[in-house]
Amino acid sequence: MMSDEIAALGPWFQNLHLPDGTQTFPDHWLGDFPAFKWRQIAPHLPEDLTGWRALEIGCNAGFYAFELAKRGAQVTGIDSDPHFLAQARWAAARFGLESQVQFEQKQVYDLASTWETYDLVLFMGVFYHLRYPMLGLDIVARKVKKRLLFQTLTVPGEEVAEDTWDPPYTERERLLAPGWPRMAFLEHKFAGDPTNWWAPNRAGVEAMLRASGLRVTGRPGSEIYLCEPDPANPSSVRTWDAGQFQAATGLIPRLTKTLHFRHCWVNSSPGYTETCFHDGTRVEAMPEDSDEYRGKAARFGYGDDLEGLSREHEILHTFLAEALGYGASPTLWAVAHGQQGVASYWEQVEEEGWTLAFQTYLHGGPETEPLRRLTDAGLDLVTLREEARKLLR
């Protein structure tokens, strides 16, 4: 009997509606959970997810993973609790979705040491269970190619302070304003559950999402946030604070090569490149997720190794800046110091232009206008190309 199997796998947290009409937790104290939440979220996601790879973190019995799979996505669900994963695997067979969903026992922190990224990531109902919430969010943000759906328990209050930029040391009372980003620490239990650790306010949620390099694009429901990567505002763990992330995750890149320049050095290992300045700041190379970038990777002989193309690009920034007599690459320096798009903005734009043009020229492309910046400075393109090829070998 289906109901005997359901009882044997209990207790349940999610009320799944199985194909034969039975439900796993019809008397849920939250109502028909999470079906009522899915009804809020569903219109905000593409109806056809064919070709999308999705990750659900804290998947529990797999409710959302199954909904994404029904829309055509290939889904990986992770959860730290084997009890819920047993429910999810059993239910996958009931829905006939075993070929589209896979479930793995993992902590959110385990994702730091995997290379996979996903078109869509669901991170719902987990953040407030984390003892190290910002670390968890930083790890999750790096997994997102297109969209993140985020949900957390929050404290009441919709206010969002507009100016949170650098208050003076003596103005601590500003931190007590209702809209200041904050989190309540739950030292003991909350709602009878000792695994609840934090409850941020709305301003705090939005600030932390921004700080992890994401842009909030919608709020499908109460406490639910839809986000996408914001390349113009990368997380500081991708720039000047990368060392903290590496130390916290224990991810010491397996270095295969270090290139020494006058004002910095570049560490490269498979899938990872960072430019390090002598003042301790860094910039991590980030491949773009675009058709144009993928096309360029294929044309330049990198196939689908987008990291390889971005490594080359980052190294060329420094190589050309030093050839032109700059102290350091203005762009990499600005990114490492949180001044991207602020300090010497036009210099950064122009630098991107001649670096891209040189990268194309390096791979047999034509001599285009931005290269005049190099020739006008008395540099010989053919010699420069030979030197770059030696460096990148």
Ligand SMILES: C[S@@+](CC[C@H](N)C(=O)[O-])C[C@H]1O[C@@H](n2cnc3c(N)ncnc32)[C@H](O)[C@@H]1O
């Ligand atoms: C409140 S439930 C949310 C389930 C589902 N995401 C939802 O929104 O309905 C929290 C789930 O996250 C899992 N979880 C808690 N801490 C976790 C961690 N550190 N890593 C992975 N999963 C975790 C729990 O086992 C549980 O299944």
